[in-house]
Amino acid sequence: MNIVIEDVTFTYPSGTHALRGVTLRLDAGEAVAIVGENGAGKTTLVKHLNGLLKPTTGRVLIGDWDTREHTVARMAARVGYVFQNPDDQIVERSVGEEVAFGPRHLGRTPAEQAADATAALEMVELVEHTKTHPYDLTAAQRKLVTLASVLAMRTPVVIFDEPTMGQDARGVALIGRIVDGLKAEGRTVITITHDIDFCAAHFGRVVAMADGQVLADGPAADVFTRADLLATTNVEPPQLVRLAQALALPRAPLTVEGFVETLKGSGGAGEQGSK
Numbered sequence: 001m002n003i004v005i006e007d008v009t010f011t012y013p014s015g016t017h018a019l020r021g022v023t024l025r026l027d028a029g030e031a032v033a034i035v036g037e038n039g040a041g042k043t044t045l046v047k048h049l050n051g052l053l054k055p056t057t058g059r060v061l062i063g064d065w066d067t068r069e070h071t072v073a074r075m076a077a078r079v080g081y082v083f084q085n086p087d088d089q090i091v092e093r094s095v096g097e098e099v100a101f102g103p104r105h106l107g108r109t110p111a112e113q114a115a116d117a118t119a120a121l122e123m124v125e126l127v128e129h130t131k132t133h134p135y136d137l138t139a140a141q142r143k144l145v146t147l148a149s150v151l152a153m154r155t156p157v158v159i160f161d162e163p164t165m166g167q168d169a170r171g172v173a174l175i176g177r178i179v180d181g182l183k184a185e186g187r188t189v190i191t192i193t194h195d196i197d198f199c200a201a202h203f204g205r206v207v208a209m210a211d212g213q214v215l216a217d218g219p220a221a222d223v224f225t226r227a228d229l230l231a232t233t234n235v236e237p238p239q240l241v242r243l244a245q246a247l248a249l250p251r252a253p254l255t256v257e258g259f260v261e262t263l264k265g266s267g268g269a270g271e272q273g274s275k
């Protein structure tokens, strides 16, 4: 399902111009990370994709649906959105009911709801907490519950707003595997993240925003090696890129394997290491 964002501006009732003309096209199956400093307009932009916000001018198409012509409830069948703060999302009194909420509202049968909820809770490794009250879990676990709620809906488009925030290394790895699984199924995955290493590892395309506009949009390897641009957006390049630049390597790879290859190819540490 393709997404078209066409010259969208958005002004909050308070008068803040949060989006100042954003145009993007996302093809089905793409994995796109949106980066940029606080207040850049990232969350405002993704809230346009599930219809929570409607453009002040311009338009947003999800497949053949213009978000202005469909309710949020209807958009939910196409776009799943995991809020930055899980406490803005959780409404039910048990983890199982919370995760079955979406499938229920999509009109699935009780048996389907249960199957969807269980499958999603298995993905986030919380199935043993099905009967637990969400507020008896840690904040990091509650975030995983909200991830499961969206996974249970099996939408073609999935949006994660700061998914790794507050997660330990195991949680980050788990979320990385979930993202990779969604990509393998051909679903569109969009994330907002400050976790640049997570982004470099799982997202091929990076959109950098500042002040309600898109400053750069391209392959992660290109966007993350543009020091000038990252300085404007207050985004730190990934650690491997910084290391490659500090060593004056000819390329700045985003993966450990690529880094080692580049290092060997440059004739540096590879030979010294064999002494």
Ligand SMILES: Nc1ncnc2c1ncn2[C@@H]1O[C@H](COP(=O)(O)OP(=O)(O)O)[C@@H](O)[C@H]1O
Pocket: 012, 013, 014, 016, 017, 018, 036, 037, 038, 039, 040, 041, 042, 043, 044, 045
């Ligand atoms: N509910 C709101 N009401 C008024 N202004 C808002 C609201 N939400 C965000 N803003 C403002 O819109 C701008 C963009 O915010 P946001 O989309 O949350 O940015 P980001 O997600 O990149 O941090 C900021 O100036 C922010 O203060």
Ligand SMILES: [Mg+2]
Pocket: 042, 043, 044, 084, 192
């Ligand atoms: Mg935000």
